[in-house]
Amino acid sequence: MFEKKFKSLDKSYTAKIFLKKPDKYREIEKISSNLDNIITMGSCYSYTPASFKENKVSINLKKFNRIIEFDKENKLITVEAGIKLSELLNFTLKHGLWLPQTPGYPSITIGGALATNSHGKSCGYHGTIRNQIKKILIFHKNHGWVKLSEDENKKIFDLTIGGLGLTGTIVNVQLKLKKFSGNNFITKVEKTTSSKDTIKKINFSDNKEIYYYSWNRTDGFDNFGKGFVFQNEINLGKNIIETKKISLYKQNIYKTFGLNFWNSFTIKLGQSFYYNFFKYLKKKKFEDNFQNVIFPFVGKEFYFKLFGNKGFLESQIIVPSKKIDVFIDEIENIYKKYSPDITLYSIKNFKGKCSDLRFEDDGMCFTFDFIKNTKNIDFMEKLDKICEKYELIPSIIKDSRLGLNTIKKCYKDYYNFKDRLNDFDNKRIYRSALSDRLNI
């Protein structure tokens, strides 16, 4: 066991923790048996402090990264929870199979993705990772080894998917894979003149497997919402494995350039450059490689580094279809009033049903990144009020400052989740800085 200082990716929380890296199943049992407070850690790539807590032990499952069973015919794979998305996909893609609900960075682990019910570029078509989870094996200090599925311990199965690691250590996971027949992706780019125009261009009812998302400007009210809608469609050209391989190139996403580089001037400069590049220089339809589409942050880690040691804040909100117009009106109103410094604004469609603390619903998902300062925090507080008023779904895992009151008002199952978790584990052994903030 060793002591280490950890920061959440958004740099909102720092803690000295004790880290354990077991490599045998009985070591997980042994470590857990001596502790009253533990949490499991994947790659610690969460924006919020979800996998650690001051002066407590985090069990890092890095060494549990094996493929245990593969049934190609039935598209089933059982893996250890510490396996990284890149390791999983580099194996399955060779067999023409994949996990479409892949969050945007290859070093994220399956355990971390499952515990946060993550989604990928395809969330408007495939929904969240919950849809692919068939079986889970957890170790819980008081309950021992527990098998979870729709047919076995269903209540704990439901609590564990998107359960932020609070039901115990996820050790093995069985996933149902999807077919990936094709080469890489074809990307189409379409100009959009406002947020509402973006929504029109992200087609809800289209049943074709196309992944839609946007990039929108935020540099001044006149430009707010202008940008591009991107469409990714699997390129059914010849099937070349090499074009789908994910590089294992490693960047320290945590290391910053020290000072914050973002301000209203650099945002304008950066956005004007990006906008004009796509408007005048980039083709409107082009072949895009697998890694670029599925892991858009690879090679662009400097984006996080540019915020400096103070970090950034992100707000991600799912807005049900019927409330989108009024939400955009409200956002434009508060934008006019506060002129926040937003470095990233993006919209994508989403498919799902929100229950427990899981971030999913039918509608549109709005993402905003902010420089961390008082003006922007004031703006985000107004956003919270909008979420409460219209009962929207703000992401818990992305926003370190999201208050408990907002969470209680927006997540109808908050108390139900808490009660069921307490029934399963009345000593509440598995805790993190995030679960403390949620008062769970």
Ligand SMILES: Cc1cc2nc3c(=O)[nH]c(=O)nc-3n(C[C@H](O)[C@H](O)[C@H](O)COP(=O)(O)OP(=O)(O)OC[C@H]3O[C@@H](n4cnc5c(N)ncnc54)[C@H](O)[C@@H]3O)c2cc1C
């Ligand atoms: C660049 C980048 C892009 C991202 N893009 C997306 C995206 O597109 N969609 C999306 O949904 N998310 C996205 N995320 C967020 C990311 O998917 C989640 O934060 C994910 O949980 C990180 O996984 P991790 O392995 O780093 O886990 P950690 O951050 O270490 O842990 C996250 C949570 O999972 C729990 N956990 C981890 N492993 C286990 C285990 N074995 N057993 C029990 N609990 C466990 C932890 O206790 C904690 O609550 C992105 C993050 C980054 C940095």
